[in-house]
Amino acid sequence: MSNLKVFLSHCIVGASLDEIEDEEDAASVRSDGIPPKEGTYKIIGTLQDATKGKPDWVQEVIDLSEKEKMLEHLSECDVVVYDITENEDQIEEASWAVSGLHAELEHFESQKMFILISTVMTWSKSKPVDPDDPEIPFTEEDYRRRKPHNNFRNHISAEKLVIKLGKTNKAKFATYVVAAGLTYGAGENMFHYLFKTAWHGEADALKCYGNGMNVLPTIHIKDLAAVVQNIADSRPKTRYLVAVDDSQNTLEEIIKAVSQNLGNGKVDHITKEDALLSKSLSQPEFDMLLVNLRMDGVYIKENMNIRWIAEQGVVDNIPEVIKEYKKARGLLHYKLHHIKIKDVIDEAIANLEKSAARADADENEDDDGKAQEDQELLDSINESKESNNGRIENQYIIRFYRDKLHSMPCQNQGFILDGYPKTLEQAKELFAADDEEEQEENSKIPVYDKGTMPEVVLSLEAPDDFLKQRVMNLPEQVVAGTHNTEAGLTRRLADFRSLNEEDNTVLNYFDELEIHPQHIDITKETEEKNTNIAEQIIKIMGEPRNYGPTPEELAEAERTETEKRLKKEEEEKEERERKEEAEAKMREEREKEWENRLDEVKRQELELLENQAIPLRNYLMKHVMPTLTQGLIECCKVRPDDAIDYMAEYLFRNNPQVD
Structure with missing residues (x-):
């Protein structure tokens, strides 16, 4: 887990032994920025992909192929951490490493520590603590009674080996096993497929395997890293630890939360047999998503100083988890939705008409009056159009635009606003914050909706004569039925100039928010496909980064x-x-x-x-x-x-x- 290693590289050795009193103290321990130069853990590790370079947060990379030299490096480390939750191939290496270190323990000048990060799947088939009350959760005290899932027998063998070798000489060699819940956060390891499907928005509904009532023990990856940090700092006497949050969320609850906050809100149940046919899920992932375990990490909650990122689980923290997910995956500037005013109006009217058509239908019983409200809004819009020569008032356009920008597709992939807002007042209304947030005393920047505010503003500029000449050179079939005539362009230019005076333009609004517009002179473009302009925009915004190839x-x-x-x-x-x-x-x-x-x-x-x-x-x-x-x-x-x-x-x- 690279995120776990990144976290530890930012941690000051021994920091978890002190009580964290305020956010500033927490930041010194939990920062994701540049780590302090002195006193942090120095990370030495191996690379699964040798073609990739050494990460900045890694001090040294060990060659995995030379076992003898690797063992020498491991012997020099104070703490050795092996994660066997994501790659089963790591089980053999972890077993080799702990055995090799154990063979050298007589030569250790100080105590060495070996931490094995395993999975709660080694508890999957355990009998209930109380057969009469199956909802009583398992704790660390029950670890000798644990029974693994059939596909995780190698994991429990590694756990037993680590615990056994740690009993020989505890003063020289201390070993720990952490049974981690299903991890999420900063890329969504276990639930990656769900987040990816919801973000793309191409599926009709997120799939829930079985009835979805199975309880999944989970933990945020940074909270798991905090557990490892506490073990390294405090060296607890308890050698087997359960690392889970307090959520007790079911699979269905998690899938619904992801769908409602990242997708279209729909969930579809499918059989386990159909789920097995999915090529997007590996066998271990399938096994984990169908596990049904109630677990309680008593020791870590009572004896460790952890500033929890998500103590109540993924469902209660879904907005922050989604932000982490988008940031970790770098889902920016690719297949942005092109928003044009005609398309926005047509789509909104079509949706209102579709909803209003259900006003008298029997299925409207569970609609909470939504269909009736949409019918009333549609009637108001039609009345407004009759009194305004067929034009829709600005208040409705603003409403349509705000709904569009808050839609999941725009929130997920982003958007490009083309030709709107046209005036300073429209911009203020369009990006106004929903709630009346209090502006900071020392800030002169107006309050705005951060969820819809564009990150980049581009102004394509050219003199009127250039634009007129360009319109005159357009083919007849392109001009027919549009405003792209000489008369139409002259009228629109006059309207634009009158609405955007020198100190009263849309660009001024973004300047006040310190989102400074980038000005591009299109008269210098010589390529038919606007290659030069595209290159300038890429320099401003950066290269497009997609989730993955379509x-x-x-x-x-x-x-x-x-x-x-x-x-x-x-x-x-x-x-x-x-x-x-x-x-x-x-x-x-x-x-x-x-x-x-x-x-x-x-x-x-x-x-x-x-x-x-x-x-x-x-x-x-x-x-x-x-x-x-x-x-x-x-x-x-x-x-x-x-x-x-x-x-x-x-x-x-x-x-x-x-x-």
């Missing part, structure tokens, strides 16, 4: 990646064939060269033999052949019984004397 973007990325891979494979194949062809040609040339050299060697050898044979041949022809020839003639005449013996005798008798 299915279409994933498909496009996969297609592009496939094309690149196929192209690369084709290029590699062509290169391989070129190399093979070149090698074959070279091999053929070398074979020909070798054959030519071999023929030349044979010729030279033959010539050499012939040259070497000339003296011997001359000798034989002069001294041997005449006698031998005469001997053969005589042998033929005599025809002896033994021709060979005869020839030998003949040659011996007639051997010529050589000078």
Whole structure:
């Protein structure tokens, strides 16, 4: 859990031993900003993804592949923390680490501490404390009776090993196990899928698995980190701790809270079997969401100094949890909703008509008068239009806009206001705070609705002549049926100038709020697609950051990646064939060269033999052949019984004397 490590890197060693008296003291301990330079915990750890660089809050990164060196680093640490709640692969490493440290405990000069963060799923199948009253919660005192979920047997084995090794020499080696509830906050670990689905707003309803009445033991990630901090500081005698909040929320309550505050408010129950078919949930996540446990972390509440972030659980703290979620995920400036006045009015009128149509329907019994109110509002708007030449009064437009900006899609993904508000008064009404907040005494900034106030204000500017020339160059099919004619533009420019005098403009309103408008000169744009303007806006707002690629973007990325891979494979194949062809040609040339050299060697050898044979041949022809020839003639005449013996005798008798 990176958030846990970040928290500890900001904690001053021993700070949890002192009572926190005010918010400033709490900030020194719980700050998410730059940690104090002195006295904080120094974080040394491993990286699951070696390609990522070292985080700023980490002092040193250990190479996980070299176990001996890693054990040396662990032996130098005062506190070793292993989390086995999110990655089951960490169980084996945690068991190895605690065993390795235990083997070296005789060499420790001071006490070392090992903290294992496990999960309440090791209690999933435990029998009730009192069979007659199953709502009595489990506490730390019941940990010897705990029975794990079938898929979490390895977790309980690691727990037992850690507790066992901590009993050998408590003065040298202290071990602790923290059974953590389902974690949430700063990214929504366990409930990530629910928040993601609600934020996207594409599903008809959030899915609740089963009847949703199972109780989920939970804890905010920062509260869990505070528990670890307290253990490291105080070294309690109790070695097995339960870390849960006081919520006792059911799965249905949590899903409803997420849907109502981040989605469309709808919840749909599905069977457990259908839930298993979901590709968005892993098996461990599915098991955790269906657990039914009532637990009470008695020790941490009675003996630890924790300034709780969410002691009452996710449901009671859902607004803050959602803020953390959006900040942690960086969900900004991507697929912003383009808000235009005609679309806002049309959508609002359509919704009113749809609601008013239910005024006389039987289903209206549970409507709390909403349909009747909408019918009355629709009647008022129609009366107003009749007396204003078909125009809707500004008060209704403001109301429509405020409802639109407070809608979940705009609150989740953000929005772009295009051409509205047009006047200073409209801006004040549109962004007025709902409740009458008291303005700070020393602040000159007016009160406004922070939930709908834009973060960036852009003013695209150009002289009137440029705008007229641009309208005149528009194609006829684009201009037809719009106000984008020379007469229409002239009228609108006159209206704009009259409503926005030098000291009475919409931009002045944002300036007063210290949201200073950015001015962009569009006359310098030369690209048809306004590339230069877009680049300037990106510099102002930053690169767009989405929750994640959409299915279409994933498909496009996969297609592009496939094309690149196929192209690369084709290029590699062509290169391989070129190399093979070149090698074959070279091999053929070398074979020909070798054959030519071999023929030349044979010729030279033959010539050499012939040259070497000339003296011997001359000798034989002069001294041997005449006698031998005469001997053969005589042998033929005599025809002896033994021709060979005869020839030998003949040659011996007639051997010529050589000078």
